[in-house]
Amino acid sequence: MNSKLFTPVTIGPLTLRNRTIRSAAFESMCPGNKPSEQLLDYHRSVAAGGVGMTTVAYAAVTRSGLSFDRQLWMRPEIVPGLRRLTDAVHAEGAAASIQLGHCGNMSHKSICGCMPVGASSGFNLYSPTFVRGLRADELPEMARAYGHAVNLARESGFDAVEVHAGHGYLISQFLSPSTNHRKDEFGGSLENRMRFMDMVMDEVMKAAGNDMAVLVKMNMRDGFRGGMELDESLQVAQRLQQSGAHALVLSGGFVSKAPMYVMRGEMPIRTMTHYMDCWWLKYGVRMVGKWMIPTVPFKEGYFLEDALKFRKALTMPLVYVGGLVARQKIDEVLDCGFEAVQMGRALLNEPGFVNRMKAEENARCSCRHSNYCIARMYSIDMACHQRLKEELPPCLKKEIERIESRG
Numbered sequence: 001m002n003s004k005l006f007t008p009v010t011i012g013p014l015t016l017r018n019r020t021i022r023s024a025a026f027e028s029m030c031p032g033n034k035p036s037e038q039l040l041d042y043h044r045s046v047a048a049g050g051v052g053m054t055t056v057a058y059a060a061v062t063r064s065g066l067s068f069d070r071q072l073w074m075r076p077e078i079v080p081g082l083r084r085l086t087d088a089v090h091a092e093g094a095a096a097s098i099q100l101g102h103c104g105n106m107s108h109k110s111i112c113g114c115m116p117v118g119a120s121s122g123f124n125l126y127s128p129t130f131v132r133g134l135r136a137d138e139l140p141e142m143a144r145a146y147g148h149a150v151n152l153a154r155e156s157g158f159d160a161v162e163v164h165a166g167h168g169y170l171i172s173q174f175l176s177p178s179t180n181h182r183k184d185e186f187g188g189s190l191e192n193r194m195r196f197m198d199m200v201m202d203e204v205m206k207a208a209g210n211d212m213a214v215l216v217k218m219n220m221r222d223g224f225r226g227g228m229e230l231d232e233s234l235q236v237a238q239r240l241q242q243s244g245a246h247a248l249v250l251s252g253g254f255v256s257k258a259p260m261y262v263m264r265g266e267m268p269i270r271t272m273t274h275y276m277d278c279w280w281l282k283y284g285v286r287m288v289g290k291w292m293i294p295t296v297p298f299k300e301g302y303f304l305e306d307a308l309k310f311r312k313a314l315t316m317p318l319v320y321v322g323g324l325v326a327r328q329k330i331d332e333v334l335d336c337g338f339e340a341v342q343m344g345r346a347l348l349n350e351p352g353f354v355n356r357m358k359a360e361e362n363a364r365c366s367c368r369h370s371n372y373c374i375a376r377m378y379s380i381d382m383a384c385h386q387r388l389k390e391e392l393p394p395c396l397k398k399e400i401e402r403i404e405s406r407g
């Protein structure tokens with residue numbers, strides 16, 4: 001069969017030059033919560049490397065939505081910096097998207113400036129912090145913040161936005177029965193748990209008008225007992241289809257309960273704690289990290305089996321993400337009816353991977369899912385250990401080699 005990979009694809013008002021998208025993978029390159037030269041350079045390199053579209057990760061729609069101090073916070077003063085980034089991406093022939101979200105209970109007062117808010121009150125061990133459940137009368141304003149962020153994205157020159165409705169962030173905290181214990185019209189039945197997402201999508205689609213593409217990243221499963229499963233997430237996807245969203249990105253996992261379900265493999269705990277400044281967090285995570293971040297085995301294309309069930313049930317464009325490191329698997333996924341694929345780690349490992357796939361039918365990048373990039377992202381920035389200028393300290397080298405040798 002002829003490969004679809006290098007044929008154009010249409011997502012709402014947007015046509016991409018090919019079917020590859022750099023997934024939203026938090027760069028941790030935004031000190032002061034604003035874009036930097038480093039962020040621009042990375043996205044330019046991926047665009048020059050051939051992707052159809054690159055996605056700037058994880059921009060918070062309000063200050064309360066920040067979970068890192070090197071994360072974007074959407075506000076008018078960062079528009080000129082983002083404009084320079086989108087101009088650079090466009091000059092390389094790629095489109096630009098930005099992921100919009102709110103981390104909900106995954107923050108800390110020192111970062112988000114207030115007691116973290118979520119679907120329900122409680123304690124989040126992963127931050128660690130107490131959390132205040134949002135009042136129903138606060139939700140319309142929160143939903144409007146997503147719409148404002150879409151307008152800022154347009155002013156900044158983005159072609160698309162990706163609403164983050166998965167991975168245990170705010171919308172996902174409302175959807176999941178494990179984090180939504182509300183007794184009002186936003187909790188209980190799935191219909192009620194989808195109500196906040198519906199409000200957000202109304203605002204987003206209104207703001208997007210007819211010139212911005214809207215993708216939504218959602219969970220097929222939360223990845224732990226008591227979380228959302230396929231029966232409910234298929235209904236969520238149907239609802240998003242009705243909302244007019246132009247494409248869904250099908251993912252899974254929950255940062256505060258099943259983080260490795262998102263990316264698979266093992267988290268290099270020694271590496272993660274090596275870069276941490278806070279001594280008590282460093283030693284705490286070293287002691288209980290293995291228990292808090294359990295390994296989930298990696299398999300190439302690990303979400304494909306679940307994603308195929310969504311392909312059968314929906315007519316809208318679907319984007320596959322999860323464990324793509326080789327051209328052959330990408331062709332297989334596209335032949336299954338997905339309109340496009342996203343890659344995270346393959347493009348951290350090799351920003352020019354898409355161009356190489358054009359030339360080599362058997363191209364495979366050399367990412368071996370050590371997850372060093374994630375462990376480093378928490379404290380410094382997102383980078384692949386294979387591309388670092390500096391030598392890794394021997395203890396980290398040993399840990400990464402051990403993880404990679406397990407395959």
Ligand SMILES: Cc1cc2nc3c(=O)[nH]c(=O)nc-3n(C[C@H](O)[C@H](O)[C@H](O)COP(=O)(O)O)c2cc1C
Binds near residue numbers: 023026058321342344
């Ligand atoms: C360093 C790193 C940071 C990530 N940050 C985000 C993020 O901000 N938002 C998000 O939706 N997914 C995030 N992810 C998940 C990826 O977008 C993607 O869903 C996942 O890594 C699976 O794709 P892959 O196997 O191609 O890497 C991150 C992944 C990595 C490796």
Ligand code: SF4
Binds near residue numbers: 345369374385
């Ligand atoms: S650090 Fe490891 S997981 Fe991340 S891109 Fe590099 S090889 Fe892949």
